[in-house]
Amino acid sequence: MNTSFDFGMVGLGVMGRNLLLNIADHGFSVIGFDKDAEKGASLESSATAGTTVKGVTTLEEMVKQLAVPRKIMMLVPAGKPVDDVIDSLLPLLDQGDLIIDGGNSHYTDTLRRIKYVSDKGFHFMGTGISGGEFGARTGPSIMPGGDIKAWEIIKPIFESIAAHVDGEPCVAYMGKGAAGHFVKMVHNGIEYAVMQLICEIYDLLHRGSDIPNDRLHEIFKSWNEGELKSYLVEITADILKKKDPITGNFLVDMINDKAGSKGTGIWTSQDALNLPVAIPTIDAAVAMRTLSGFKDERILAARLYKSDFGKITDAESFIKQAEEALFAAILISYAQGLAMLKKASEELDMAIELKAAVKVWRGGCIIRSVLLEDFYESFSSNPQLTNILLDTEIVKLLDSKQHSLRAVVAKVVESKIGGAALMSTLAYFDAFTTEKMPTNLVQAQRDYFGAHTYQRIDKEGIFHTEDWAS
Numbered sequence: 001m002n003t004s005f006d007f008g009m010v011g012l013g014v015m016g017r018n019l020l021l022n023i024a025d026h027g028f029s030v031i032g033f034d035k036d037a038e039k040g041a042s043l044e045s046s047a048t049a050g051t052t053v054k055g056v057t058t059l060e061e062m063v064k065q066l067a068v069p070r071k072i073m074m075l076v077p078a079g080k081p082v083d084d085v086i087d088s089l090l091p092l093l094d095q096g097d098l099i100i101d102g103g104n105s106h107y108t109d110t111l112r113r114i115k116y117v118s119d120k121g122f123h124f125m126g127t128g129i130s131g132g133e134f135g136a137r138t139g140p141s142i143m144p145g146g147d148i149k150a151w152e153i154i155k156p157i158f159e160s161i162a163a164h165v166d167g168e169p170c171v172a173y174m175g176k177g178a179a180g181h182f183v184k185m186v187h188n189g190i191e192y193a194v195m196q197l198i199c200e201i202y203d204l205l206h207r208g209s210d211i212p213n214d215r216l217h218e219i220f221k222s223w224n225e226g227e228l229k230s231y232l233v234e235i236t237a238d239i240l241k242k243k244d245p246i247t248g249n250f251l252v253d254m255i256n257d258k259a260g261s262k263g264t265g266i267w268t269s270q271d272a273l274n275l276p277v278a279i280p281t282i283d284a285a286v287a288m289r290t291l292s293g294f295k296d297e298r299i300l301a302a303r304l305y306k307s308d309f310g311k312i313t314d315a316e317s318f319i320k321q322a323e324e325a326l327f328a329a330i331l332i333s334y335a336q337g338l339a340m341l342k343k344a345s346e347e348l349d350m351a352i353e354l355k356a357a358v359k360v361w362r363g364g365c366i367i368r369s370v371l372l373e374d375f376y377e378s379f380s381s382n383p384q385l386t387n388i389l390l391d392t393e394i395v396k397l398l399d400s401k402q403h404s405l406r407a408v409v410a411k412v413v414e415s416k417i418g419g420a421a422l423m424s425t426l427a428y429f430d431a432f433t434t435e436k437m438p439t440n441l442v443q444a445q446r447d448y449f450g451a452h453t454y455q456r457i458d459k460e461g462i463f464h465t466e467d468w469a470s
């Protein structure tokens, strides 16, 4: 029996199958397990000529044929399937073998599994992977973290299969413990925010300004040739021109407006609340997906609150404002996610370098954008930046656009077209960039009803006022 396969994969679904074919294309011999024999057969028949690709239906067959130390990745749904696969694999492995969880696992599960697996003498790595089906096949962004020895073992394979930007691979060691999965979770939170912002701008232009889809396709396409150049703007342009083969209408208009979710956006918001750190654009995006599911109630409410919204009349000048507002809001969303990573890295002792996160997000992943090149420069020259909005080069980029974000939010309010993410972004920006928040009054209220004490602006110490009402 051939025992020289370089890499094994558990789960030959969308991601597992495509990543394995990508690894094979880079000269590694690969073997994949899926209990569904058709998936293994389809894997083999899709392999590039001259590559070594094999599909098997038992874990035993796969493990026996791997060279040691074995390198095995799981790409199965997060949660119980990951634990089940680990428990099935462990009795088959030798000390020093490596298990990589490449799925979207929650970081607390990853921390638990690192201990469970390493206590038994094996390596375990939580690794975020982004790029979807196409990225997995042609060059994803990869976010490994945890066991540094395991990283050294797997580095040559990951560096050769990742997307490359300016000759640099979009993979880097993210940090200690569950850093890889934490960075991927925040990546997905930012993904939610950017998608929601694009949707709100589309809504303002389409429903609010009566711009038809074919024109919107041209607008997003031209935006993708400028400062907004990014994967999500690019695919939006493509989506807006796609016709439905059944009705001949634009396909986007035939899709029900209830958005799905697999949980990483919700986790990002939950973990931000726990840290705590403020990520209101991501929170708004999560909330809007949730609200989209309440379709029956929305229909009822729309009938009860009938007031017509005012159309946006100056569509042509609004298009330019919309472009600048979207750029500003996307930048501020990234800022929130990166600030979350900074805080989480300290609180959870993950030693995440923001420069490394931004480096791997520049290519291959869903949130890749040219804007990340500017961030990469900022974090290269100032690795200790706590919030990208404090970087003087970023100030220059953003300050000239903030008036457009403000103008677009005004249109959101006037037109009664929802803009939760745009409004939350502006609220975050205004609060973050003010010296004086009204939270002095919150402190006074807390002290009034609960003797929670407060600090003064003119002297050191902790103060309490007994007689607030007198």
Ligand SMILES: NC(=O)C1=CN([C@@H]2O[C@H](COP(=O)(O)OP(=O)(O)OC[C@H]3O[C@@H](n4cnc5c(N)ncnc54)[C@H](OP(=O)(O)O)[C@@H]3O)[C@@H](O)[C@H]2O)C=CC1
Pocket (backbone or CB within 6 Å): 010, 011, 012, 013, 014, 015, 016, 034, 035, 036, 039, 075, 076, 077, 078, 080, 081, 082, 084, 085, 102, 103, 104, 105, 129, 130, 131, 132, 133, 262
């Ligand atoms: N799709 C995407 O764009 C991305 C997905 N991810 C993450 O990657 C992971 C995999 O996603 P994806 O490939 O899309 O999912 P799919 O549903 O396409 O594939 C999952 C695979 O896991 C197998 N599987 C399920 N349960 C078990 C189990 N208990 N034991 C062994 N195998 C099992 C399934 O096998 P079978 O059905 O034959 O039983 C299937 O082949 C998830 O964590 C996902 O969140 C990450 C980035 C992008």
Ligand SMILES: O=C(CO)[C@H](O)[C@H](O)COP(=O)(O)O
Pocket (backbone or CB within 6 Å): 104, 129, 130, 131, 132, 188, 191, 260, 261, 262, 263, 264, 265, 366
């Ligand atoms: O990880 C991903 C991309 O990076 C997945 O596409 C993500 O799981 C999609 O999330 P959701 O289903 O919640 O929209």
